[in-house]
Amino acid sequence: MLDIKYIQENPEKVQQSAADKGVAVDVGGLLDTDREYREISTQVQNLRAERNVAAKSRDIEKGKELKVKLDELEPRLKELEEKLQEMLWTIPNPAKDDVKIGKDDTENEVIRTYGEPTTFSFKPRDHVELGQLLDIIDIERATKVSGSRFYYLKNQGVLLEQALVRYAMDTLIPEGFIPIIPPVLITEDTMKRLGYMEHGGDEDMFRLEKDKLVLVATAEHAIAPIHKDEVLSEEELPKRYVGYSPSFRREAGSYGKDTRGILRVHQFNKVEMVSFVKQGEDDTEHEFLLGLEEKFFQELNIPHQVVKMCTGDLGFPAARKYDIEAWIPTQEKYREVTSVSTVTDFQSRRLNTKYRTKEGTEYVQILNGTAFSIGRPIIAILENFQQEDGTVIIPEILRKYTGFDKISPSA
């Protein structure tokens, strides 16, 4: 949500930045509603002031008269207030100035590349084949039990996942991140406040209609609202969390896409970073989080590139977003493995999360970024480090966590 004052002062800018994101909004209509709301609000306030005076002096006749007037205006004021709020909620967070204006993901920019695409002296197997051969991924049986886009992770696959989780934790905890395992069911209201219910965003979520709960699509959804309706102290910022939780996605509208394997699934575990920082510090924090993500994939020695999203690919709440894409040999493509965004104070306005300064209170700025969204780094490891016989060499940095240095077909 944007500050209404900002919209009053920069209507064209707001209209344009929404258009840059491909979101149609009616800023003129919003400002009209705002004007009308303030007009009625003033009238109501004056009537209430009179009523309070009348009540104090026990002027019952006058009070009755004012009650009639108020009964007429108050419902109207409430109606306008709700309408204004709804309209405010439809305005996306504007992209930062350094973000390229573009229509969709085809206009994103590669800003850095690490390593060279892996080459093989043999025909590499894809992760589905490797998963079967090594007996660590079972998609067929999961389909029988849960339907498409689910999988069982087994044997050393499980230990590999836990190694990634522990590696992330051991790296992030010394950086001041608070480890946390959040609830994965959140209220619809919470999801709305995060800015993911607008513009069809709710189509990608699993929902429990009866209980009015939503399954989180990332730990961010359960961690970013942790300080809802709180005023933090300035000294405790930046406050950083590293969460570990399952993530659930319906993947509606992606039926034809990535149907093979575990690249795109309905449920996966994820290690996620969330930062709460002071106003003006989100740019530095954004680079910091991106730096950590790059460090992970460098240390794993997985070839990758860093992509900066254009306005059309940012989503509703983000003001800037970088993805890391890892090289997937059998697809001969870089595929997304992490994503890090600043949502500035867009979510904290909706969530009412502030911090106290000497002058008063300010909204915090919130950032979120992936450490590991488990299926995908496993795909990257399997495919990039496979040998001719199907054996997969475990990256050095993970070996102290896995306890083994390779996964072989015989195992």
Add this chain to the structure above:
RNA sequence: GGAGGAGUCGCAUAGUGGCCUAGUGCAGCGGUUUACUAAACCGCCAUAUCGCAAGAUAUCGCGAGUUCAAAUCUCGCCUCCUCCGCCA
């Protein structure tokens, strides 16, 4: 799931229809005093909106209602506590 109790300005508490523009204590902030610390004393000390300002309005878990007037009465919901049931 059933029965009972409770939710007040950071914390603790007072407040059962108009004297509440919510009192008091603690904590916090500023000052006086002091070699320093402490104590004592004095002052400040919720948020949002509108307004140049003076000020006004709203908020006592949330929402609706009764009333000229609601923290206070009524109804619904949420959360917490106690007990019963069920249960990893």
